[in-house]
Amino acid sequence: MQHFLLSAAARTLSLKTVFKMGEDAAYEAFRMMRWPDGEATCPRCGCAETYSITTRKRFKCVGCHHQFSVTSGTIFASRKLSYTDLLAAIVIFVNGAKGVSALQVSRDLDVQYKTAFVLSHKLREAMALEAQGRVLDGVVEVDGAYFGGYVKPANIKSERADRRTRLAQSGKRQSVVVMRERKGDTLTFVGTREAEGVALVAKHVEAGTVVHADEASHWDALHARYETYRINHSEAYSLNGACTNQAESFFSRLRRAEVGTHHHIAGPYLSAYAGEMAWREDNRRVANGEQAGMVVRSAMVSPVSRKWAGYWQRGA
Incomplete structure (x- = not known):
């Protein structure tokens, strides 16, 4: 019997697909993960009445006039990576059956080791939120x-x-x-x-x-x-x-x-x-595309990380 990881069912998303989809499609993927109904909500006051600033990929709240992006108020707040690179980093991360080192992520995406290290730990923090409050039985x-x-x-x-x-x-x-x-x-x-x-x-x-x-x-x-x-x-x-x-x-x-x-x-x-x-x-028998979607959804509902936001600046 063929191992699941060797089957075609385990491979539903690749880096080639991510880079071919382009920045606009990657942006839409993050936007739909955060607001499945398509209506942007202000992370500051919770107002659902907002309008889009399309030239900057930002939104403005009608209530408090706060400008925000798709990642504002999430674990990816203040990100500098493009949406394509961010999605590619998540795909690289989930594809490692026994984890992926920050050094490898930094080389694959051509970013600083610090960037890859903090991003990887932010993803781990988002994944950990899924386990909060669980009680086991059976x-x-x-x-x-x-x-x-x-x-x-x-x-x-x-x-x-x-x-x-x-x-x-x-x-x-x-x-x-x-x-x-x-x-x-x-x-x-x-x-x-x-x-x-x-x-x-x-x-x-x-x-x-x-x-x-x-x-x-x-x-x-x-x-x-x-x-x-x-x-x-x-x-x-x-x-x-x-x-x-x-x-x-x-x-x-x-x-x-x-x-x-x-x-x-x-x-x-x-x-x-x-x-x-x-x-x-x-999730060892879940396809990598679905795993990437799970991580993105967890990240989009996770608040700004108090441990990893400004990690290297505090160290300085």
Whole structure:
């Protein structure tokens, strides 16, 4: 059986198509994503009575006289890229099965690395908004894994510390906890210890849900609230109906993104990368054209980013 990513159904939008459609068509695509009914609404006062300044691709509000564009008040506010380049960046971003580095985006679009880095994180922020308020039920797999905190081993073998001890860690190691609903949604959280996932499961998984976890002792508390199945990975990956293979699938994608694409995803950005990989796992059998549309729609309803707007200026 052919893998979905190898089929023609997975390829419904290409960079060639984006660049051939031109600036006006790309602009119309963003406008229809933001205002599906075709009526522009003022982002400042919410007034629906506006008129178009066609020569500048801007609108003016009749109520407060505020001038705004298609991206004003969204996560793309104050953008400088053309609509064609912006749409092309989104297509490049969704086409990476295990993520796309900001360096590659900067080379493909001939923009500064700073531009590609901030734009990629804005897209991740928009994708993360889809998961807000989700509560899982049915059958849910939970697991945790550690990222970051790597310390390069000493050159001389006798001077190398046991990497299982804290002496071989930098103190920056973080835990990613994943809750994955079978044939449903995936939620991720970042903390200092995997045991913090017990409280997160209680908050984001409905009571009465069937939960699958491994043999780590902190998951013992789940039995009081859920019908819980445990799997000992030292004996088997799936046994007597218990397994966490879908949670492990998520971590496989995240590990490969860390090793092969981004090389370093720990620190304050780990949560964003984990959320991105959860989105990719949930939409892995969705055509790339539809994925691009989902990202654009999420970006068009997302407010101005408080974290990434003016990111490099604050750093200066």
